Amino acid sequence: MIKKIKALSKEIATEAVANRRHLHQNPELSFNEYQTARFVADRLKDLGLEPQEGVADTGVVALIRGRNPESRAVGLRADMDALPIMEANDVPYKSQNPGVMHACGHDVHTSSLLGTARILTQLREELEGTVKLVFQPAEEKAPGGASLMIKEGVLENPRPAGMLGQHVAPNVPVGKIGFREGMYMASTDELYLTVKGKGGHGAVPDQLIDPVLIASHIIVALQQIISRNRQPANPSVLSFGRFIADGVTNVIPNEVKIQGTWRCMDEEWRADGLRRMQKMAEGIAEAMGGSCDFEIVKGYPFLKNHPELTRRTKAAAVEYMGAENVVDLDLWMAGEDFAFYSQVVDSCFYRLGTRNEARGIVSGVHTPTFDIDESALEIGPGLMAWLAVKELDQR
Numbered sequence: 001m002i003k004k005i006k007a008l009s010k011e012i013a014t015e016a017v018a019n020r021r022h023l024h025q026n027p028e029l030s031f032n033e034y035q036t037a038r039f040v041a042d043r044l045k046d047l048g049l050e051p052q053e054g055v056a057d058t059g060v061v062a063l064i065r066g067r068n069p070e071s072r073a074v075g076l077r078a079d080m081d082a083l084p085i086m087e088a089n090d091v092p093y094k095s096q097n098p099g100v101m102h103a104c105g106h107d108v109h110t111s112s113l114l115g116t117a118r119i120l121t122q123l124r125e126e127l128e129g130t131v132k133l134v135f136q137p138a139e140e141k142a143p144g145g146a147s148l149m150i151k152e153g154v155l156e157n158p159r160p161a162g163m164l165g166q167h168v169a170p171n172v173p174v175g176k177i178g179f180r181e182g183m184y185m186a187s188t189d190e191l192y193l194t195v196k197g198k199g200g201h202g203a204v205p206d207q208l209i210d211p212v213l214i215a216s217h218i219i220v221a222l223q224q225i226i227s228r229n230r231q232p233a234n235p236s237v238l239s240f241g242r243f244i245a246d247g248v249t250n251v252i253p254n255e256v257k258i259q260g261t262w263r264c265m266d267e268e269w270r271a272d273g274l275r276r277m278q279k280m281a282e283g284i285a286e287a288m289g290g291s292c293d294f295e296i297v298k299g300y301p302f303l304k305n306h307p308e309l310t311r312r313t314k315a316a317a318v319e320y321m322g323a324e325n326v327v328d329l330d331l332w333m334a335g336e337d338f339a340f341y342s343q344v345v346d347s348c349f350y351r352l353g354t355r356n357e358a359r360g361i362v363s364g365v366h367t368p369t370f371d372i373d374e375s376a377l378e379i380g381p382g383l384m385a386w387l388a389v390k391e392l393d394q395r
């Protein structure tokens, strides 16, 4: 089976690159992936599949039914959205949509999954179960395309026993694949604090309620929650990037606005940390005579890679790639909406190496010079097909 998949994977590599370039040239922002969804649905129809379109508006879902379609299902996910970034690469496949760019590799994920679909439809007779292809909108924008597709039932009928997601990795050399068991990526919540006092002349602090001082105490105290209440094995980050006190040297403003991000890898601690932060901020402000509005905009949950599924998937990747090409990943405090799937069904999110230092392909995701070594598309589609085959054989 590996040999067959590798042979098919060679056959479809040129097409996968052409599809990637088409998508790269025609990027669309989150929740606006209309042309992309059309393109995906058309390619799936070319394969004889019957895609379900318009899931969460721009999502596309298709089933590849094998020999015993009811026996077991595995879900394969690709995200389709681009970012509001002006591409700075001078390449023939440069974005034709100024100010919008596939700077997170979602063009690669989509074309890779289309390649996987082409391989698997040709192996249908030998597939044991059903493969569910999930092309989702808006990974980059809250509330996340994944959460909306789950609400619309993407994890039912059939319910996948496992979900697999692949993401490009500009820090992993092309030709290698990265895995991590258990906690992998962080939950992401946004914090918006407004500290209110009573402003006035800086010479008469006794007649004022200084929101700058209150806000300063709050920032320090909240960091202490992370150091004193966090179970030490729980990775967490609290960062404030905005602190606006719009007074001048001798004018204390009426209010101060603070914005930050709260990230961790434990849903209980995530909620507990938020409760403690809110109580502390409100308490400090009150004790100092002011008040604090503590607004939380909830983001994605943390991403956990199911241990057994990840071990099996990694072992299958070793069979396909060789042990020397399968690497371990570090924790990453960024967020990813694949986490929504991981909270519902066994899931594994792994990384496809796309870096090529010799060719200068080293830029990080979300930068205007991000690009990939396209030979990754000789690996991604076939590898995912193999992982799906192995996971269906699990029953």
Ligand SMILES: [Zn+2]
Residues within 6 Å of the ligand: 104, 140, 365, 366
């Ligand atoms: Zn991204």
Ligand SMILES: [Zn+2]
Residues within 6 Å of the ligand: 104, 105, 106, 139, 167
């Ligand atoms: Zn991404």
